[in-house]
Amino acid sequence: SSCCSTNALLQGKRVLITAGPTREAIDPVRFLTNRSSGKMGYAIAKAATAMGAQVTLISGPVALECPPRVQRIGVESAADMLVATQAHATDADIFIATAAVADYTPISVAAQKIKKNADVLELAMKKTTDVLATIKLAHPQLFTVGFAAETNDVMAYARGKLERKGLDMIAANSVADGKAFDQPTNALEVVWKDGHTSLPEMDKHTLAHELLKLVAAQYHTRKP
Numbered sequence: 001s002s003c004c005s006t007n008a009l010l011q012g013k014r015v016l017i018t019a020g021p022t023r024e025a026i027d028p029v030r031f032l033t034n035r036s037s038g039k040m041g042y043a044i045a046k047a048a049t050a051m052g053a054q055v056t057l058i059s060g061p062v063a064l065e066c067p068p069r070v071q072r073i074g075v076e077s078a079a080d081m082l083v084a085t086q087a088h089a090t091d092a093d094i095f096i097a098t099a100a101v102a103d104y105t106p107i108s109v110a111a112q113k114i115k116k117n118a119d120v121l122e123l124a125m126k127k128t129t130d131v132l133a134t135i136k137l138a139h140p141q142l143f144t145v146g147f148a149a150e151t152n153d154v155m156a157y158a159r160g161k162l163e164r165k166g167l168d169m170i171a172a173n174s175v176a177d178g179k180a181f182d183q184p185t186n187a188l189e190v191v192w193k194d195g196h197t198s199l200p201e202m203d204k205h206t207l208a209h210e211l212l213k214l215v216a217a218q219y220h221t222r223k224p
């Protein structure tokens with residue numbers, strides 16, 4: 001099915017994707033990050049390209065090759081990801097935020113390597129700017145898809161994020177018991193304003209294709 005029936009669903013559409021983790025510097029040699037591998041975002045980038053889209057991938061540090069014909073822009077911090085995404089949002093038709101963006105960043109970066117003098121080290125942190133919510137607010141016409149990683153109450157939290165961030169669609173997954181993060185497979189609960197569907201556990205490439213079929217259907221039928 002992936003080769004023949006869906007290969008023009010996103011023909012000529014510009015799809016902007018964030019993927020991977022971010023790195024928040026503590027000092028010149030240390031940073032905080034998370035377990036995101038970027039696999040889901042890269043699989044979506046590849047599948048969108050196969051469906052005829054022009055893809056820009058804003059990527060945190062990952063150990064993955066850029067899919068053919070995808071324009072990749074590498075970033076490190078949540079703040080970098082925001083700037084790079086803003087720079088490419090104006091041209092986009094569809095925005096899919098798969099990145100595991102740091103929610104907090106150190107208030108200040110130590111200019112020199114922190115020495116192990118204190119027995120207890122406290123790190124003061126502040127909230128980062130939400131890339132997804134910021135982009136949607138600035139570009140209400142941009143068809144915007146969020147991801148939600150939850151350990152519990154998956155559907156309720158997903159709908160909350162859909163509404164709070166004003167999204168067109170959200171793809172939620174359970175990350176309880178080590179699921180999803182850095183795994184080859186994933187399962188998604190996909191939720192939009194007046195519907196939802198479950199995509200059962202499958203290979204991330206197949207899942208990316210199934211998700212994009214839902215995105216294309218909602219994108220092409222949405223009300224003005």
Ligand code: CTP
Binds near residue numbers: 099
């Ligand atoms: N997201 C973002 N920028 C942030 C935080 C999150 O763009 N600073 C995006 C993610 O890429 C994802 C969506 O927001 O598409 C939801 O991320 P998630 O971590 O599940 O939700 P949060 O809103 O950060 O809330 P919490 O972590 O408390 O569940």
Ligand code: CA
Binds near residue numbers: 101102103
């Ligand atoms: Ca978060």
